[in-house]
Amino acid sequence: MDFTFGIITSYDDLQRLSDVIDSIKEQKVPNYEILVMGNDNYLPTEDTIYVNMASEQQFVTNKKNRIAQMAKYQNLVIIHDYYLFDKGWYEGYLMLYRDWE
Numbered sequence: 743m744d745f746t747f748g749i750i751t752s753y754d755d756l757q758r759l760s761d762v763i764d765s766i767k768e769q770k771v772p773n774y775e776i777l778v779m780g781n782d783n784y785l786p787t788e789d790t791i792y793v794n795m796a797s798e799q800q801f802v803t804n805k806k807n808r809i810a811q812m813a814k815y816q817n818l819v820i821i822h823d824y825y826l827f828d829k830g831w832y833e834g835y836l837m838l839y840r841d842w843e
Contacts, residue, residue, distance in 0.1 A: 743817055743836065744773040748809030750802060751780035751823035759823050763790060769832035775814050779805040780823075 747766050751759055759778070766776060767789075776790040791812070795805060806820055 743771070743839070744815040745771050745817045745819060746775050746777060746809070746813035746815045748777045748779065748806070748813070748818065748820040749823055750805045750809075750820065751778060755823070762821070762823055762826060763787075765827040768829065769827055771832050773815070777809050777812055779808055 749759070749762055763776060766774070778790055778792045779795055780792075793808060793812070795808070809820055810818065
């Protein structure tokens with residue numbers, strides 16, 4: 743399953759944002775993208791896309807809508823920059839998904 747992970751941020755705490763991104767990478771999702779929506783000084787890496795929204799209205803809904811519009815994959819997870827994924831989140835999701843089929 744392919745995922746787009748959208749991270750909403752508005753802080754300059756780059757370590758916290760880095761921890762969130764690392765928790766996504768640790769999931770070993772085969773195909774994914776990471777979209778970061780915020781107004782800080784985050785420098786994107788080769789596997790993240792950053793959209794600086796400082797000049798736009800900072801409503802959370804605007805950031806969520808932008809993530810949904812830009813999403814490359816149909817499985818979409820939108821989180822704030824204080825959420826860390828537990829180890830095994832992806833495997834648990836796959837088990838739950840199989841149960842739905």
